[in-house]
Amino acid sequence: MRDLGKVGLLVINLGTPDGPDPASVRRYLAEFLSDPRVVEIPQLLWQPILRGPILLTRPKKSAHAYRQVWMKDGSPLAVYTRDTARGLQDRLGPEVMVDWAMRYGNPSIGSRLAAMIAAGCDRILLAPLYPQYCAATTATALDAAYAALGKMRAQPAIRTLPPYHADPAYIEALRASTQAQLDALDFAPDLLIASFHGMPERTRQLGDPYRDQCVESARLLGEALGREVRVTFQSRFGPAKWLGPATDAVLRQLPSENVRNVAVLTPGFSADCLETLEEIAIRGKEDFIASGGNNFVHLSCLNASQDAMNLYESLTRRELAGWLER
Ligand SMILES: C=CC1=C(C)c2cc3[nH]c(cc4nc(cc5[nH]c(cc1n2)c(C)c5CCC(=O)O)C(CCC(=O)O)=C4C)c(C)c3C=C
Ligand SMILES: [Fe+2]
Numbered sequence: 001m002r003d004l005g006k007v008g009l010l011v012i013n014l015g016t017p018d019g020p021d022p023a024s025v026r027r028y029l030a031e032f033l034s035d036p037r038v039v040e041i042p043q044l045l046w047q048p049i050l051r052g053p054i055l056l057t058r059p060k061k062s063a064h065a066y067r068q069v070w071m072k073d074g075s076p077l078a079v080y081t082r083d084t085a086r087g088l089q090d091r092l093g094p095e096v097m098v099d100w101a102m103r104y105g106n107p108s109i110g111s112r113l114a115a116m117i118a119a120g121c122d123r124i125l126l127a128p129l130y131p132q133y134c135a136a137t138t139a140t141a142l143d144a145a146y147a148a149l150g151k152m153r154a155q156p157a158i159r160t161l162p163p164y165h166a167d168p169a170y171i172e173a174l175r176a177s178t179q180a181q182l183d184a185l186d187f188a189p190d191l192l193i194a195s196f197h198g199m200p201e202r203t204r205q206l207g208d209p210y211r212d213q214c215v216e217s218a219r220l221l222g223e224a225l226g227r228e229v230r231v232t233f234q235s236r237f238g239p240a241k242w243l244g245p246a247t248d249a250v251l252r253q254l255p256s257e258n259v260r261n262v263a264v265l266t267p268g269f270s271a272d273c274l275e276t277l278e279e280i281a282i283r284g285k286e287d288f289i290a291s292g293g294n295n296f297v298h299l300s301c302l303n304a305s306q307d308a309m310n311l312y313e314s315l316t317r318r319e320l321a322g323w324l325e326r
């Protein structure tokens with residue numbers, strides 16, 4: 001008989017290839033970029049483009065980028081997400097079973113939900129670790145969970161973590177982490193840049209609150225730090241118009257405006273990954289220095305730091321209220 005009555009917490013992140021080789025990256029990109037929540041072009045038109053030029057060229061280029069940031073234990077996104085789940089398990093104790101899953105690639109959301117249910121969880125909090133909501137991240141992670149639940153006869157009760165872009169605990173975690181990293185620098189940045197992952201401009205008109213939530217997070221962080229935090233958007237993909245200003249263009253422009261020392265933080269990413277460690281910390285730095293900049297630093301994401309644990313413990317305890325004894 002199943003042991004009924006445990007509470008589960010599933011930490012969810014975007015997903016990453018199993019290895020930094022072109023075949024693994026191709027598998028990952030094929031799944032990721034076939035998600036109609038991510039590329040909102042009719043599949044009949046999109047699949048030939050994806051299966052043709054994109055999957056023939058991008059895996060090799062991206063694998064090269066992944067190799068530059070790959071860690072001993074695997075992809076940074078997976079390592080930090082796993083460590084976040086382990087840290088949260090310590091904070092929440094044996095009353096909650098904490099696990100982690102990825103929307104694309106491994107471990108899949110369906111497989112970890114099945115494991116939690118097999119272990120006796122009848123109440124599960126799904127926690128996509130995206131502070132700012134958009135359909136291409138939060139919604140699709142929850143879609144995948146609901147799709148797996150849709151195949152079950154006996155479902156657990158489900159709660160979902162709302163976006164936390166303006167939550168005082170998020171702003172405080174960012175403030176503490178940013179201030180500690182700035183205090184450890186051997187230069188004083190003229191400007192702080194908050195670089196968020198971009199989205200097609202069209203998604204804003206369609207109703208995604210993502211851009212406004214990014215701007216609000218940066219405004220609140222600036223207020224907490226008592227200095228300007230300038231918002232930019234990175235990682236443009238495809239020919240459509242994306243949210244701006246673009247991080248790479250701003251970094252190339254700043255030295256000509258006499259801003260020669262910058263710190264870039266990436267507060268929309270819960271964990272460091274290809275987009276922060278390669279695109280910003282390596283290529284962003286190269287662009288800025290080649291354009292006449294003097295000092296550049298990328299500040300780490302919250303990852304599985306104590307600031308992160310303070311944040312996630314506070315958010316998840318709130319959402320688990322009524323399910324926990326204490
Ligand atoms: C944090 C929020 C993210 C949003 C919003 C987002 C939208 C989005 N991304 C792509 C295309 C790609 N993103 C890629 C990597 C990637 N994206 C995010 C997060 C968001 N994406 C993360 C955390 C990562 C890193 C994964 C890792 O393994 O480290 C990639 C793959 C890498 C590459 O080949 O460049 C693509 C492609 C689109 C099209 C999109 C919105 C429509
Ligand atoms: Fe992305």
Ligand SMILES: [Fe+2]
Binds near residue numbers: 274279
């Ligand atoms: Fe990128």
